[in-house]
Amino acid sequence: MSGHSKWANTKHRKGAQDAKRGKMFTKLAKEIAVAARMGGGDPEANPRLRAGIVSARAVNMPKDNIDRAIKKGVGGLEGANYEEITYEGYGPGGVAVLVDCLTDNRNRTVGEVRFFFGKSGGNLGETGCVSYMFDKKGSILVEKGAIDEEKLLELALEAGAEDMVDDGEIFQVVTAIEDFNAVREALEKAGVAFVEASLTMIPKNTVEVAEEKTAVSLMKLLDNLEDFDDVQKVHANFDIPDELMEKIS
Incomplete structure (x- = not known):
């Protein structure tokens, strides 16, 4: 799971930068709109919408933005209709990469990717x-310092989580898809603040990237993909040694 959790940790660091916050809001608004369009505007009856709202609140997205995205999704406001597409490929070092997109122009998106x-x-x-090479799982990211590690592990396992990964600045709680909502709700009720809560793709095995040049090229690819407005999520199966990751970050 190191590829996913290390990239999640890297994204968490980037997300703290004000310059990235606007892009995060844009991506979350698109996800919320699509979730509302597909499953309705009631988050209690729409798990995907609920997860999107949780992730939006975790990065302090204004309530007005969230409400506007829901209205757009259910038809209350005009806006583009997005389609979901996942692209697959290989990055530097033979690392497998999945790119989840929401786009209103397939040709533009595939060309850029x-x-x-x-x-x-x-x-x-x-x-x-x-x-x-990946399994679809539930992923809940919790910033260290928000809760004691043993307490979080106990709460997560009791609610049905499969595992918890410690990776630098965050804990990643991993669940089966069918247990994701139950675990998320249990942690919410316990007052645990999330960095992100979503369904994601976690690698079954990882590819070690130990050469600095290759690692820099890989992270540049992932960074460029993440910064592209049509891209919602990027998943990769890399394993970069901690000391090298720290150096290139």
Whole structure:
């Protein structure tokens, strides 16, 4: 799971920068709108919408922004209709990469994603070329200091979580898809503040990237993808040694 959790930790650090906050709000608003369009505007009856709102609140997204995105999703406001697409490919060092997108222009999105892969020395592949290397799981990120580690582990396991990963500045609680909502709700009731709560793709195995040049190219690819407005989430199966990750971060 190190590939996912290390990238999640890297994104958490980036998210603390004001320059990134606007992009985070844009991505979350799109996710909330799509969730509302697909499952309705009531978060209590729409788990995906509820998870989107939780993630939005975790980064202090204004309530007006959240409400506007819900209205847009259920038809109360005009806006683009987005489709969900996942692209797959290989980055530097043979690292498998999944790119989840929400787009109103498929041609624009695939062109940009292909460009980023090529620029890094990687390549965009066919559907199914790397997705089999990942399992879909629930992921709840909790910032260290928000709760005692043993207490969080106890709460998570009692609620049905599969595992908890300690990775630097965050804890990642991992659940089966069917247990995600129950675990998230249990932690909410216990007053645990989340950095993010969402369904994600976690690698079954990881690829070690120990060469600095390769690691820099890989992180640049992931960074470029994350910064692209059409991209919602990026998943990769890398394992970069902690000391090297610290150096290039």
